Amino acid sequence: MKLTRGFYTDQNALSASRSLLGKLLVLRSSMGRVSGINTETEAYCGMEDRASHAFGGKRTPRNSIMYGKGGTAYVYLCYGIHHLFNVVVHHVDVPHAVLVRAIQPMEGIQEMLERRPNARTSTGGPGTLTQALGIGSVHNGADLTADRIWIEDIGVKLKRNEVITGPRIGVEYAGVDALLPYRFRIATSRAIPT
DNA sequence: CGACCGATCGTCT
DNA sequence: GACGATCGGTCGA
Numbered sequence A: 001m002k003l004t005r006g007f008y009t010d011q012n013a014l015s016a017s018r019s020l021l022g023k024l025l026v027l028r029s030s031m032g033r034v035s036g037i038n039t040e041t042e043a044y045c046g047m048e049d050r051a052s053h054a055f056g057g058k059r060t061p062r063n064s065i066m067y068g069k070g071g072t073a074y075v076y077l078c079y080g081i082h083h084l085f086n087v088v089v090h091h092v093d094v095p096h097a098v099l100v101r102a103i104q105p106m107e108g109i110q111e112m113l114e115r116r117p118n119a120r121t122s123t124g125g126p127g128t129l130t131q132a133l134g135i136g137s138v139h140n141g142a143d144l145t146a147d148r149i150w151i152e153d154i155g156v157k158l159k160r161n162e163v164i165t166g167p168r169i170g171v172e173y174a175g176v177d178a179l180l181p182y183r184f185r186i187a188t189s190r191a192i193p194t
Numbered sequence B: 001c002g003a004c005c006g007a008t009c010g011t012c013t
Numbered sequence C: 001g002a003c004g005a006t007c008g009g010t011c012g013a
Helices: A005-009 A013-019 A063-067 A109-115 A126-133 A172-179
Strands: A024-029 A032-045 A072-078 A082-089 A096-107 A149-152 A163-166 A183-186
Touching: A005 A082, A013 A032, A013 A082, A013 A096, A024 A096, A032 A126, A063 A072, A063 A082, A072 A126, A082 A126, A096 A109, A096 A126, A096 A183, A109 A126
Parallel strands: none
Antiparallel strands: A024 A032, A024 A149, A032 A096, A032 A183, A072 A082, A082 A096, A163 A183
């Protein structure tokens, strides 16, 4: 069943990063449903977090989505090439977000392969999963409780020892905050180099 | 294997 | 004018 508003507004990025693991990310496409199970996430925890776009309470046209309602998609272009997909959580004016770093493809795999012919690494990173699913800047600001892009609970329960934590990727500029264990990954998912 | 590097452009200063 | 919450190819060991 589709996650409702309360799921997103009633928790912070840290707990949401855990609870979004094992959930199904779904898009409606012209071909039907395209989806994958979240296998890796990262928490970006508000204005105190040096790795976050919202660090120091910074507010720009780009990151303003992060200050909005939990249950909103935050999609932005990284390195001029890749769209990264984030789930905004927590309350208005508290800029918490969860970056989805990897998925396990479930529905619409044929469609994903057409978009990414070299399927070996098709959903192994935050930039490639958006390409596989067809997520782009049109989804920035999308309401995750509506019917274009959403997340479903498919009954996957993860035990504590099935979740691996570690430091976030690509945030060296964040100083001490780069070391925080804000990265979460399903232990049994395809191994990804640290 | 691992290290390195070019691609590519919206966003912010 | 500089810089990314990255990726995939290449090069050398």
